[in-house]
Amino acid sequence: MHVNRKPRRRHSEEFKARVMAACSVPGASVAAVAQSFGVNDNLVHQWRRGRGFSVDSRVAAAPALATACAPDFVALAMPATLPAPAELPPAPAAPVHVEKIQLELKRGTLAVSVAWPLSAAADCATWLRELLR
Template sequence: MDVNSKQRRRHSAEFKAQVLAACAEPGASVAVVALSFQLNDNLVHQWRRGRGASPVPSAMSTTVAESAPQFIALSLPPLPPPSAPAIVAVAAVAAEEIRLEFKRGAIGVSVM
């Protein structure tokens, strides 16, 4: 008796691109999109990460590039003028606090 009697479905590149385009819509949920296309949401997540999807030139490639993280410039207070003694400059910089916070979902990390 064969336990895995179901055959794996094969999806065309055009179908995958259509699913990924639906995921890229503002406010779209991967789970809802997967359900509407009768797919498992884990499969759609794999396609979004680039595993299992053949490269198809489409509007998705520009959407991914636009949503990529951007450089954010931080402004720091100016250092004391060079004529000030070095010990005072070091003390002024050491007294200031630099703090970085990273959050992803419910997880947060603070670096001081």
């Protein structure tokens, strides 16, 4: 017979809403958020899937989520006047970019560099497969 030493914790809807708000911050890791709140990440994943977290709580948490995710307003100083277009330096010409597959192969003292057009990727794969047999 197994005896639980710790009783099962019950978390308030407000606590769950705070955890969910922290998880919705861009770049936030569910595991890191769970650890910072002292809960298991599997539990947080369940809350995110809707288990153990009522829809009413999600609706109530929406303003907190919006506040947590809203970027701060940043005022920028703008110059009083902009230079005339003739005063601006000419824009550099855009380089012509051809998409290609670039291969560099070394076998012993032999070194080969091959540029293959991306439009013929299947042919390149066939050639490479035969070469490496």
